[in-house]
Amino acid sequence: MQNKLTPRFLLIGLVLVWGIWSLWPTIKLQNLSDDEKNTLRIEGKLEEIETKAIKQGLDLKGGMYIVLEVDLPTLIENIAINKDGKLSSIFDKIRADISISPEADFFDLFSEHVEKNQLKLSRYYYDYGSSSDDILSSLNDEAEDAINRVLEILQNRIDQFGVAEPTIQKQGSQRIIVELAGVQNSERARSLLESTALLEFYLVKDVTTTNELMIKIDQILKKDKSVASVAKELKSQEIESDDASSEQAVSVSELFGGVESTTDEADSAIVDEDIFAERPFSSLLRSLGNSIGVPEKNTFAIKKLIEKPEVQERLASVGSNFLFGHKAEDYVLTDGSVERMYALYLLDDQAELTGGVVEEAKANLGPQGTTSAGQPIVNLSMNSDGARKWAIMTGSNVGRQVAIVLDKKVHMAPNIREKISGGGTLIEGFANIDEAKDIAIVLRAGALPAPVEIIEERVIGPSLGAESVKSGTLSVLIGLVIVLVFMIFYYRTAGTIADFALVWNIVLVLAILASLQATLTLPGIAGLILTVGMSIDANVIIFERIREELDKGKTAKAAIDGGYNRALTTIIDANMTTLIAALVLWQFGTGPIRGFATVLFWGILISMFTAIFVTRTIFNAFVNRKGFSKLSI
Amino acid sequence: MRLLKNPNFDFMSKKLFALTISGLIGLAGIVSLIFHGGPKLSIDFKGGTFVAVQFTEDINVEEVRSKMGDVNIDGQAFDFSREEVKHFGNQTAVSVRVPHIESSPSNLAQKIAVHLYNAFSNKVPENMIDFILSKGMVGPKIGSELSGKAIMAIFSALGLILLYISIRFEFKFALGAIAALSHDVLITLGMFSLLSYEISLPIIAAFLTIVGYSLNDTIVIFDRIRENLKSSKRDSYTDIVNKSINQSLSRTIITSLTTFVVVFILWFFGGEVINTFAFAMIVGVIVGTYSSIYIASPLVIFLHENAKK
Numbered sequence: 001m002q003n004k005l006t007p008r009f010l011l012i013g014l015v016l017v018w019g020i021w022s023l024w025p026t027i028k029l030q031n032l033s034d035d036e037k038n039t040l041r042i043e044g045k046l047e048e049i050e051t052k053a054i055k056q057g058l059d060l061k062g063g064m065y066i067v068l069e070v071d072l073p074t075l076i077e078n079i080a081i082n083k084d085g086k087l088s089s090i091f092d093k094i095r096a097d098i099s100i101s102p103e104a105d106f107f108d109l110f111s112e113h114v115e116k117n118q119l120k121l122s123r124y125y126y127d128y129g130s131s132s133d134d135i136l137s138s139l140n141d142e143a144e145d146a147i148n149r150v151l152e153i154l155q156n157r158i159d160q161f162g163v164a165e166p167t168i169q170k171q172g173s174q175r176i177i178v179e180l181a182g183v184q185n186s187e188r189a190r191s192l193l194e195s196t197a198l199l200e201f202y203l204v205k206d207v208t209t210t211n212e213l214m215i216k217i218d219q220i221l222k223k224d225k226s227v228a229s230v231a232k233e234l235k236s237q238e239i240e241s242d243d244a245s246s247e248q249a250v251s252v253s254e255l256f257g258g259v260e261s262t263t264d265e266a267d268s269a270i271v272d273e274d275i276f277a278e279r280p281f282s283s284l285l286r287s288l289g290n291s292i293g294v295p296e297k298n299t300f301a302i303k304k305l306i307e308k309p310e311v312q313e314r315l316a317s318v319g320s321n322f323l324f325g326h327k328a329e330d331y332v333l334t335d336g337s338v339e340r341m342y343a344l345y346l347l348d349d350q351a352e353l354t355g356g357v358v359e360e361a362k363a364n365l366g367p368q369g370t371t372s373a374g375q376p377i378v379n380l381s382m383n384s385d386g387a388r389k390w391a392i393m394t395g396s397n398v399g400r401q402v403a404i405v406l407d408k409k410v411h412m413a414p415n416i417r418e419k420i421s422g423g424g425t426l427i428e429g430f431a432n433i434d435e436a437k438d439i440a441i442v443l444r445a446g447a448l449p450a451p452v453e454i455i456e457e458r459v460i461g462p463s464l465g466a467e468s469v470k471s472g473t474l475s476v477l478i479g480l481v482i483v484l485v486f487m488i489f490y491y492r493t494a495g496t497i498a499d500f501a502l503v504w505n506i507v508l509v510l511a512i513l514a515s516l517q518a519t520l521t522l523p524g525i526a527g528l529i530l531t532v533g534m535s536i537d538a539n540v541i542i543f544e545r546i547r548e549e550l551d552k553g554k555t556a557k558a559a560i561d562g563g564y565n566r567a568l569t570t571i572i573d574a575n576m577t578t579l580i581a582a583l584v585l586w587q588f589g590t591g592p593i594r595g596f597a598t599v600l601f602w603g604i605l606i607s608m609f610t611a612i613f614v615t616r617t618i619f620n621a622f623v624n625r626k627g628f629s630k631l632s633i
Numbered sequence: 634m635r636l637l638k639n640p641n642f643d644f645m646s647k648k649l650f651a652l653t654i655s656g657l658i659g660l661a662g663i664v665s666l667i668f669h670g671g672p673k674l675s676i677d678f679k680g681g682t683f684v685a686v687q688f689t690e691d692i693n694v695e696e697v698r699s700k701m702g703d704v705n706i707d708g709q710a711f712d713f714s715r716e717e718v719k720h721f722g723n724q725t726a727v728s729v730r731v732p733h734i735e736s737s738p739s740n741l742a743q744k745i746a747v748h749l750y751n752a753f754s755n756k757v758p759e760n761m762i763d764f765i766l767s768k769g770m771v772g773p774k775i776g777s778e779l780s781g782k783a784i785m786a787i788f789s790a791l792g793l794i795l796l797y798i799s800i801r802f803e804f805k806f807a808l809g810a811i812a813a814l815s816h817d818v819l820i821t822l823g824m825f826s827l828l829s830y831e832i833s834l835p836i837i838a839a840f841l842t843i844v845g846y847s848l849n850d851t852i853v854i855f856d857r858i859r860e861n862l863k864s865s866k867r868d869s870y871t872d873i874v875n876k877s878i879n880q881s882l883s884r885t886i887i888t889s890l891t892t893f894v895v896v897f898i899l900w901f902f903g904g905e906v907i908n909t910f911a912f913a914m915i916v917g918v919i920v921g922t923y924s925s926i927y928i929a930s931p932l933v934i935f936l937h938e939n940a941k942k
Contacts, residue, residue, distance in 0.1 A: 300707050455774055463687065464766040479894065526914075544881075
C-alpha cells in the first residue's frame with residue numbers, strides 16, 4: 001500500500017509546488033513598496049512580474065472601461081465621390097433605421113437601401129469596383145481596414161498618454177474595447193480617445209457678410225412658427241436669470257446696428273417676446289467686439305436654430321458654416337457685468353488646409369514677448385506640401401482671420417498679419433498644459449479615419465476600488481475562517497484534512513488564474529467564496545457517507561473505501577450541472593461576469609480533484625499508519 | 634459530533650402545506666412583477682447613465698433629488714428629480730441613475746457629477762477625482778444586446794442541464810430539477826421586485842449561480858433516490874423519497890448552513906457593489922435547499938405515479 005501511495009503523494013506535491021511557483025510573482029508584487037516598484041520598473045523587471053501576477057479587474061483596481069463604435073455610415077459617406085442629395089438622403093435613412101433597431105448591420109441596411117432606391121453605386125464609388133456586389137465587398141474591406149487603423153491610432157495615443165496596463169481590443173466588426181486600469185483622470189483619457197483629431201484651417205467670413213447673413217437668418221426664422229415656441233421657452237428661462245443679461249440681449253443690435261435702427265437706452269431695458277419675435281436669432285447673441293458671443297444658457301437654442309433646414313440652406317448659399325468656440329469663457333460686457341459665453345464664428349465651408357499635413361506637434365508654454373506668453377500652446381510643423389499651401393493661403397489673405405478648428409470646434413481665430421512660410425504655426429486657447437499636451441498627442445498620432453462614438457463607459461474611482469478590495473478580502477477571510485473552524489469542530493481529524501484540502505483548493509484556483517493571466521474581479525471574489533462552498537460540500541458528502549458506513553459496523557478502511565466510492569457519482573453529478581452553468585456564463589458573459597465564470601469553472605474542477613484525490617490519499621495514509629485504531633470523523 | 638442521528642421525518646406528508654407557502658410567496662412575487670410591469674432592469678439592459686458621488690458629510694437624498702430637478706447643460710434644461718436617487722453604501726455617498734434619453738448630451742454622467750459638485754460646493758472633496766466614486770453609461774444598443782445575451786445564457790444553461798440530467802437520471806428527474814430551479818429563480822425575482830432591487834449584469838450571474846446551487850442540492854437527493862430505488866424495490870415510491878431525503882439531511886443542513894454563513898458574510902461585509910449580488914445568493918441558498926425537498930421531490934413522485942396509471 002505504501003508503494004501505491006507514494007506516486008500519489010508525489011503528484012500532490014508537484015501540483016502544490018507548481019501552485020506556489022505560479023503564485024509567487026503575485027505574492028512578490030503584493031509585498032513590494034512603491035519605491036521598490038519604481039526601481040524594478042527602471043530595471044525593466046517589473047513588467048515581467050506584473051504579467052505573471054494575477055491581474056485585478058477594473059472594479060477592484062479602479063479605472064475605466066470604454067466601448068467605442070466606429071461610425072460606419074459617416075465613414076462610408078465620407079469616402080463617396082460625387083456626393084449628392086440622393087446619396088445623403090439614403091445615409092440619413094440608414095441612420096434613422098439604426099437608431100430604431102440598433103442591432104441592425106450597417107452593410108445589410110446599406111445594400112437594402114441601395115437596391116430599393118436603385119442607386120448606382122459605381123457613380124459614387126468607382127474606385128472600388130464596377131458591379132454593386134464588388135463595391136459592397138470592397139467597402140466592407142475598407143471599413144475593416146478603417147477599424148484596424150482606428151485601433152492602431154488609439155493604441156498610439158494611449159501609449160503616449162502613459163497608462164500602466166492598457167488593453168485595447170477589437171470586438172466584432174465595428175467596436176473597440178479599451179480598458180485602462182488605474183487611470184486617475186478618466187475625463188482626460190476619455191477626450192483623448194473620443195477625439196477624431198481632425199484639424200482644419202478655415203477662413204473666417206468678414207464682418208459685413210456675417211452681419212448681412214444674421215439679418216437674413218432673423219428674417220427666415222421669423223416666418224418659422226416653431227421658433228415662437230423656442231422663444232417662449234427661453235422667455236421662461238430668462239425670468240430666472242438676472243436683469244443684467246436681459247439688458248445685454250439687446251445690445252447685440254449694436255453689432256448689427258448698421259442695418260437696424262439703433263436701440264436706445266429705454267428699449268434695452270425691456271427684453272420681451274417682441275424682440276425675440278422680431279429677431280429670433282440675433283437677440284440670443286451678444287457682441288464681443290469683433291466676434292459673436294453665445295451665452296452658455298442660449299447655446300442649445302442657437303444650435304437648434306442653426307440646424308433648421310432653411311437656415312442651413314441659407315448658409316450653404318453663401319458657402320459658409322457656423323462653428324462654436326471649443327470652450328465657454330467669461331466675458332466682461334459693455335456694462336461691466338460678466339457672462340459665460342461661447343464664441344461663434346461664421347467660416348467658409350471649405351477648409352483651406354487639413355491636419356494631414358501636420359508632421360510634428362509639441363505642447364509648450366508660449367514664449368515671452370508674445371500674446372500667448374506663459375499660456376499653454378501647441379507648436380505645429382507641417383510637411384513640405386502643407387507648408388507650401390499654408391504660405392500661399394496666408395500670403396493671399398493678409399488681414400483676414402483664420403480659424404484653427406479641431407474636431408469641428410474653433411480653438412482660435414487669429415488675424416493673419418503676414419505670409420507664413422516654413423509651415424510652422426501654433427494653436428492657443430487651452431485651459432491648461434495637460435490639455436495642450438493631449439491635443440499634441442492626438443495630432444501626432446493622426447486623425448481617425450472615421451468618427452468614433454462611446455457607446456458604453458464604466459468608470460470606477462480609485463477609492464471605490466480600494467474599498468471593494470478591502471471588503472471583498474475581508475468577507476472572504478471571515479467566511480473562510482468560520483468554515484474552517486466549523487469543519488474541525490464537527491468532523492475532527494477528517495475536518496482538518498478537509499480544511500487542508502480547502503486551503504489547497506483556494507491556492508490552486510489563484511495559481512491557475514495567475515498562469516492563465518486571467519483577471520480577478522469582484523464577482524470573481526464571489527466565485528471564490530462559492531468555490532469554498534462547493535469544496536466543503538464535496539467533503540461533507542463524503543464524510544457523511546463514511547459515517548453511514550461506519551454505522552453499519554465496517555472497519556475504518558472499508559468505510560473510507562465505501563464512502564468515497566458511493567459519494568463519487570453524487571459529487572460528479574452535482575458538480576457537473578454547476579460546471580455547465582459556469583461554461584454558459586463564460587460563453588455569454590463579458591468583463592466581470594467572465595471573471596466570475598472563470599473562477600467558478602476552475603474552482604469546481606479543482607474542488608472535485610481535491611475532494612476525490614487529495615483527501616482520499618491523506619485518509620489512506622492515516623489508515624495505513626501503524627497503531628491506527630479509530631477514525632476521528 | 635453529530636447534528637442528527639438517523640433522522641426519520643415524514644417530509645412528503647407536509648408537501649401540500651409547503652406547496653401552499655411556496656405558492657403564496659411566488660404569487661406575491663408575480664403580483665409585484667405584474668404590478669411593476671416586469672422585473673426592474675438596470676441601465677445594463679435598458680441603457681442609461683449612472684453616477685455615484687462621495688460627499689464629505691452626510692447628505693440628504695431629498696436635497697440631492699431637488700437639485701437634480703434643474704440640471705442645465707449648455708442651455709438645455711433637464712429635470713431628473715423623478716429618477717432614482719439613493720444612498721450608495723453609506724449616508725455620505727449618493728447614486729443617481731438616469732435612463733437613456735433621446736438627444737442625450739454626450740458625457741452626461743460627468744455633467745451630472747459636475748452639477749452636483751457645484752450644487753453642494755461646501756460638502757464636496759477638494760478634488761473632483763475623489764468626488765466621483767463611479768460612473769457609467771450604457772448605450773441603448775449595448776443594452777438590448779446584453780438582454781439578448783442574458784436570455785440566451787439562461788435558456789442554453791437550462792437546456793444543457795435538462796439534457797445532462799435526462800442522460801444521467803431519467804427525464805422525470807430532469808423535469809423535477811427544472812421545476813425546482815424555476816421556482817427558486819421566480820421567488821428570487823419576486824423578492825427583487827418586492828424590494829425594488831434592480832436586475833443588473835452581476836445579478837444575472839447570481840441567478841445562474843442560484844441555478845447551479847439549486848441543482849447541486851437537488852441532485853444530491855436525486856442521487857440517493859436513484860440508489861435506493863435499486864436497493865429497496867419493495868418500498869413505495871413516496872417512502873423511498875422520504876428515506877432518501879432523510880439520509881442526505883445531515884449533508885443538506887451542513888452544506889446549506891456553511892454556504893449560507895459564507896454568503897451572509899459576503900452580504901454583510903462585502904460592500905455596496907456586491908451587496909445585491911450577495912442578497913440574491915442568500916435568497917437562492919434558502920429557497921434552493923427548500924425546493925429540492927418540496928418542489929423537485931414531490932414532482933418526481935407525482936410524475937412517477939401518473940406514469941403508472
